[in-house]
Amino acid sequence: MNPAAKLYAEPLDIIITGVGGQGNVLASQVLGRALLKLGYGVTVGETFGLSQRGGAVMSMVRVVSQGVMGPLVPENRATAILSLEPLEALRVLGAYGHPQVVVLTNDRPLMPVNVIAGANRYPDMADLQAVLAELSSRLYWLPATDVALELGNPILANVVMLGALAASGLLPLGLPELEAALAEMFPPAKMEANRQALARGAALLA
């Protein structure tokens, strides 16, 4: 099957980042499944392992109209960065960004252990937002955790962010395709919360 829609970029390289435990891998899996069903070539490279325990994690979703790519996005070549934590957005931007990159980030910070212990400082939130805006072509600074808490569970922030990504115009798909991919991974009882999270995420960009 050949995909119907042209990609925003070829390859479309989306880096999903965050802190271990935020549902990074799940987000990349949902995105990968949805794109695969539409006929695109998809390779997802995951970086986790020890980092499951509160370290930085990263998934690279690489999409092409035909063929397959290696599992790693080259430096300074990400099309978009989807981050579940603002500091991690900036960390990935430094290595994989360029003036045309699009950044979507959750605005809720999670403190690294060295910041908790007082050895390091977490950047000022306003500065962080300003730098992300300056170094990208578009920044979406989104209250994904707040929305997830309103829906009853902070873990839904990853699905809220996916909803926002679908509304950003970067993907050749919409919410129904993401919902179908989620439905393959969750029991029906959990789907209502996921549906709402997708819709609320997309609404953040409206």
Next chain:
Amino acid sequence: MDKLLTPSGGKSHLLLGNEAIVRGALEAGLAFATCYPGTPSSEVPDTLYRLKKQSPEAAKYYFEYSTNEKVALECASGAAAAGLRTLCTMKHVGLNVAADPLMTLAYVGTQAGMVVLAADDPSMFSSQNEQDSRYYARLSGLPMFEPADPVEAKEMVKFAFDLSEELETPVLLRTTTRVNHAREAVPFAKPKTPKLQSKFKKDPMRFVTVPAVSRKLHLRLMQIYDKAQAVSEKGPWNTVSGRGKLGVITSGVAAHYVSDALDDLGAKTKVKVLKIGMSWPLPEKKIANFLKTADKVLVVEELEPLLENACRAIAQRDKIKVEIVGKSDKVPAQSVDVAAPDFFSRAFEYNPRLVRQVLAKTFGFKYKNTTPVSPKGLPALPGRPPNLCAGCPHRATYYAVKEVLGQDAVYPTDIGCYTLGLLPPISMADFLICMGSSVSSSGGISRATGQKVVSFIGDSTFFHSGLTGLANAVHNNHNFTLVILDNGTTAMTGHQPHPGVDTEKIGDSTTHIDIEGVVRGLGVQHVTTIKPLKTKSSIAAIKEAVEFQGVSVVISKELCPLYARRVAPKTRKPFQVSEAKCKGHLDCIKKVACPAMFLENGKAKINSLQCIGCALCAQICPENAILPVKA
């Protein structure tokens, strides 16, 4: 039923590399599987375990989490000698533990297909070293396959089972993290019906390795090597693409970086590529022909220069005039980073930029990169090392031991989540080389120095490699305290069971072994079990244990909270800091730095979304200012 158990072929599914290995084994008619989990191999056994639990009627193979890799390989070797198709999985360092059986298993061989997975971890995302398991193919003389991606991984597993059965020899599958943890659309084929039971045919002149038998078996191994080499030359896994006088020889995931880089450089038509998928025995004739028809060849392989050295040897032997470029002798200035050096090193994994740079430099290709982000615009970012979870009982145990002995004692540690005790403010990890080294090295350190030694080992690691060390310590009258951190599961690698788990909790029919009983059975005279989240009584028990002359053991028993959430959920109220009572001593933060805590205007606060109510900080606070959140 899970898609991995689909009894038909045809469709493609998005699979993790490790899931693709499982599907490959199932399509090959897997009957028997053993393992010790370890990143990046863990999802292979975890998937086999999960499938069996979910659909025992469809997943008919036998599966076990073995106590360690040596045991896993020996158990598997018995099944394969009896005639069942067998898979044995481990991470690269696990193959060191299993190296003893592997070397002689190579002599006796098998009566059915047997595949041994060794998952390497270049750049050490979650490992203590980045040794190159390809050496083990050379050391043992066994055939080895190296997939570049999940699709190849599945196909190679099937091919390896057939080859193994045909040659009656185990076959090694060597992966790297970027293959194990990549996801890709993998096409399914119809699984073979497994042969689930067999009869052991006695053949002591083949299977009992006394010297007279082994002398014959070594010759047998060499004959098998010749047959395997013919497959390496003619088979489907070592292939040349493209043409020209410039050549690249590559293997594993690096083959993808080469392909991506040649696309980027617009050089696909200027370079021919020899991709090595069956990496032992090497296709020496194919390599010689490739070298003969090239002026310059770049070898692109992660870690050790094994292909490169083989190419140099073949060129010398066959008097081929060709320039071979590979690893530099230079030592890179920094570790894991996307900002790679512009030369190939034996250290760390490769990445697209590195491969593109070296390709461009070696062959004189021009490249213009996209504009990077200006580093001037970036503020200094705090790192984000992993940390013990909020409510982790290890944090409480470390706290209690440090209250008794401070930083003066020596703290050998071991492999598991608790290794994170290395980081400040806990800072209680002084020596670690491998699984089980905590126990055995403690005897050496205490004998050599006379210093107080307290070592830490997890419950799964204790069964893996702690038992023999503890027997040694008791027998040789060593003097130290061993703390066994019993969180009821193998937490680090994803909550796999081990002999000490409460099997009822997870509905397994395996047999539970009591750690305290084992420790007493090994002759330890001073044994106490503590509940680490009760700090006062824990501190008292630890004090007694460290004052004991000889080997003492403290078993610190409390479920891993991530695991407990699944198997024994209970809700505890999160805690909060009373602003009225807090005087800002910050003992809570300075002594334990739980991820649920943070500083605000010089005072400690608790993130109620993260706090699970373990109450450790509440017991540390000198003002009793930390209290449960009122409903």
